[in-house]
Amino acid sequence: MLSHDSWLLEALRTGHHWYNTVIDDPTRVEWRQWGDGAFTEAQASDTPVLLSLTASWCDSCREMDIETYAEPRIAANINEWFIPIRVDIDRHPRVRERYNMGGFPSTVFCTPTGKLLTGAAYLGPDGMRQVIDSVRSVWDKRGADAGRVPQALTDDPTPVGTIDERIESHLAGQLELKWDDRFAGWGDNAKFPLPRTVEFALKRKQNQAIETLHVIAESLYDHSTGGFYRYADNRDWTTPHKEKILDTNAALIRAFVNGYLYTGEETLLDPAYGTQQFFIDQLWNGQAFGKSIAPQSESESKTAESEATVDARRDLTAYAGSNALMADALLTLSAYTDDKTAYEYGSRVLGTLESTFIGDDGIVSHAGYDETPGELNISSDTAHRTEIEDTDPSEPILLLEDHARVINAFVTARQVLGPDVNTLTNDPVLVASVVADAAIDALSDANVNGDGDADADGAFRDGPTTGPGLLDRPLRPLDGAIEMADALLKLGRISDTDQYKTAATDALAAFAGARDRLGVQVAGYGAVTARVTRPLLFVRMGAEAGSDLHRAALRIADHEAIVIPSVTDIQDGTAHLTRGSKTETATTPDEVMNAVSVLTD
DSSP, rough: OOHHHHHHHHHHHHHBBSSSSSOOOOOOOOOOOOOHHHHHHHHHOOEEEEEEEOOTHHHHHHHHHHHHHTTTHHHHHHHHHHHEEEEEEOOHHHHHHHHHHHHEEEEEEEEEOEEEEEEOOOOOHHHHHHHHHHHHHHHHHHGGGBBBOOOOGOOOOOOOOOOOOHHHHHHHHHHHHHOOOOOOSSSSSSSSHHHHHHHHHHOOOHHHHHHHHHHHHHHHHHHTOOEEEEEETTSSSOOOEEEEEEHHHHHHHHHHHHHHHHHGGGGGGGHHHHHHHHHHHBOOOOOSOOEEEESSOSOOOOOHHHHHHSSSSOOOOOHHHHHHEEEEHHHHHHHHHOOHHHHHHHHHHHHHHHIIIIITSSSSBBOOOOOSTTBBBOOOGGOOOOOTTTTOOOBBBSOOOHHHHHHHHHHHHHHHHHHOTTOHHHHHHHHHHHHHHHHHHHHBBTTOOOTTSSSSSOOOOOOOSSSSGGGGSOOOOHHHHHHHHHHHHHHHHHHHHHHHHHHHHHHTTTTGGGGGGOGGGGGGHHHHHHHHSSSOOOEEEEETTTTTHHHHHSSOOOOTTTOOOTTTTTTTTOOEEETTEEEEEEEEEHHHHHHHHHOOO
């Protein structure tokens, strides 16, 4: 297995850069990059657009390139009749959410302004020929009038409602309703790991959560090299898709260590440690983690040796939200186990987020780059200028998911590392607050609408309502609201700032009217609304981070509790534990555990 530095040098030699993975293009299509230029060209020539949404880890995307886009006649027809645009869905998540056809690749035909004509997922040569002919026929007859805007982008109001205990109760009931009592997990089709659902179940249906973690460890964890596969095709968790995505793996590390928190089962830590080491060995670029790694072919039989070679498709692009999620996971692992590796890499990622991704105004850049497009902000011993074929000076910024995850990572840092983190310039709460202020100001409907009046709907948009195609149409995703509200509620409690609590509550209320229509995939909504509807455990202490008292508080069997060390207005060596109107005081680890028992009664 290559060392960290050896892998970086090998990556540079073979063209696998930190910012962009270069993969030979087997197609004959004259792809444009996503941006204003391609759509301006389409509008000037009144030519429909073909969007190809792909990812470096997507095996089916690669197969479609080889089987369909490389076919000479198909490529010639596309080049003649359409403006073809290739979109990396990791680099442009807002495009992904607006044009996803239910899987990747997504093959989307649009008007020159980006309105939808038709689309599909994977298309073989015969299917592509039929769709091309159909789109040409529709375009010749109706032109741009044939385009439509998806319902989610019509700017209809969100289903506002009241936040109450019925939300958590309904989603706990969904756990029972959708539980697969034969194979574990939820649902009877393809099995996704659903780490947030597992964490919700840990306090409501703990037996389901733990059983699911064991099955994930058996079926989706790579026992040869570490890391979790993305999902399994079948109900019984067989036929896994073997790409390993940073987001999924980070969330699963946290879910597994939270499972350990409740049970003390050491076996639940094994996949967490193995996944941590895998991503350090394979996707650590010196300052942050890359996005993904996947085998060259889904049908290839992998071994530990072949997985470690450069034949695997690696994307070393460092994304803010993905790295923030990993920092949160590693710091959580460190909090429960005192693991020094998790502590080190979690802290280093925080430093990179602060120095590279977060602007002075709190706005988070989606990918790490310096002022000059294409210039990478990396350490001097490996500094180099990377030429990026599709450099775009307007890289995505101010994305809801990025800001939510960054806030949460720094809130976790304040709980685990304390106010003074050696990799940071500022107190983690200050960093989180600046990012939160930027997100609320720019993305919350409750802030200001276009007329300058307060808007009753407090939903968060997924990003600025600007850009080509359908990017100027607001999208208010529930999953993004869940992450942002969770982060803001914790930040509001730690900083005692009502603005954050109000923004979070408004964001949750924006979807409460759809309570009865929510399923297990968004069970995290129940966990976050519970922070509003019932008292949760809050621990403030004069003891320093890393002290025995602090370590004991972090290991209370309640992963939704908030623990704050180094509080200046509390006597050194003393902890105040609060749940609602009840308060207990502790000065030793044993007293901490006794106080929790009293507060739980």
